[in-house]
Amino acid sequence: MNGNFAIMHDIPGRLRIIIPPLGDNKDYEKMEEMFASLSGVKKVRIEPIIRSMLIEYDLELMERKVLLGYISLFFEKTWCDPIDNLMGKVTPSIRKDLFRSVISGFLLLLAFTRKSVRPRPDIIDYAVVISTGYTVLSHGNQGQNKLGHPDIITGIITMLSLGTQNILQVSFVTWAVNLFEIFYDMYRTKAV
Incomplete structure (x- = not known):
């Protein structure tokens, strides 16, 4: 056998x-x-x-x-069969959204671990803001009203309440809501 x-x-x-x-x-x-x-x-x-x-x-x-x-x-x-079992049913657009979100999450983790060493913003912090912004704005269909997405609304409200000096926290909250929205999209399309 x-x-x-x-x-x-x-x-x-x-x-x-x-x-x-x-x-x-x-x-x-x-x-x-x-x-x-x-x-x-x-x-x-x-x-x-x-x-x-x-x-x-x-x-x-x-x-x-x-x-x-x-x-x-x-x-x-293959060694990635468990991933294939999960991701095999996911649409390509949701895969792209999830990939961008994982990259942004990694950069967020990196920025938070460096925050205690460097209290002032540096290139990593700016990369996190740009990556998270791109991840959030590129999520979903191109024809949709982006301002109606929960992650964008969360980002705006968080920015107004925490201020620009806490941009990493704003990026983290926005990223987390974006990730939940992606998982909801996966559930809605019966992928999970």
Whole structure:
């Protein structure tokens, strides 16, 4: 048994394999077409409920070992599978928003750890403000009214209440609301 599949029966020219990752991919017709396009493969049938694949092949044109190699390569697990399981259903625009937010969060963390060493604003503090502002303003659809977003409203209210001398705290609160808004977008699109 390979880590990605188990051979259920192996008759020369006919192979039935149970493939647990088969349930993760829903485009079975394209998968069948892809494997059927291999030289020597006569027929491919996928049974998604039991996560199996039946392959009929010509012994003179396709070796069993080569066919199993193709299957293993196609269903190979990678080190980022847990991330893929979470992010696989997320739309590209939400992925971009989340990536920008993670970068801004990292810069915020860096700025706060340096704040005790350097009480005056430096280049990192300005980078945090710019990064957080860009993250917040670029979030969401381009045609939307940006002033109606909770993260922008929070940033304006926080800036007015804390003042510009506490810009890192303003950036942090705005960033946190933006992150919650991104997670809400993920939940709303049924990604999580």
